[in-house]
Amino acid sequence: MVLPKIAILDDDKLWILAVKRFFRNDFDVADVGDSWTLIENISSYKLVMVDFSITRFDKLEKFTNGRELIQHIKATVKNPPLMMLVSGFISKNDLITAAELCPEADDFSAKDVGLDSLLEQVKLLLH
Numbered sequence: 001m002v003l004p005k006i007a008i009l010d011d012d013k014l015w016i017l018a019v020k021r022f023f024r025n026d027f028d029v030a031d032v033g034d035s036w037t038l039i040e041n042i043s044s045y046k047l048v049m050v051d052f053s054i055t056r057f058d059k060l061e062k063f064t065n066g067r068e069l070i071q072h073i074k075a076t077v078k079n080p081p082l083m084m085l086v087s088g089f090i091s092k093n094d095l096i097t098a099a100e101l102c103p104e105a106d107d108f109s110a111k112d113v114g115l116d117s118l119l120e121q122v123k124l125l126l127h
Contacts, residue, residue: 003028004126009038010051015111022115035069045081046126052087067102074104082106082125
């Protein structure tokens with residue numbers, strides 16, 4: 001069985017590892033590493049989780065945050081995957097702020113939501 005592919009663009013490697021392990025029965029999760037790699041392979045993914053803070057690993061040196069990257073993908077990719085903005089700066093109780101930050105994103109998640117809730121959120125989004 002081929003699992004749906006999800007990409008994560010985040011500098012928190014421990015969080016990525018936790019997501020990969022927790023999602024492994026339902027999704028093929030890739031750590032894309034940088035915005036250039038993500039954009040080159042964007043058509044491979046059903047969903048992309050983008051951290052709000054991406055400046056440290058934006059090889060294109062074009063995007064100052066995840067919001068700008070999501071806006072770029074939505075504006076330039078013909079059939080973009082679903083885009084989810086994730087952040088450790090926004091709590092699970094303040095997702096309205098995330099929606100205001102990036103209305104182009106298809107969904108939002110705080111990193112403190114818990115992996116079980118995140119998995120359910122992703123499943124709902126993809127189905």
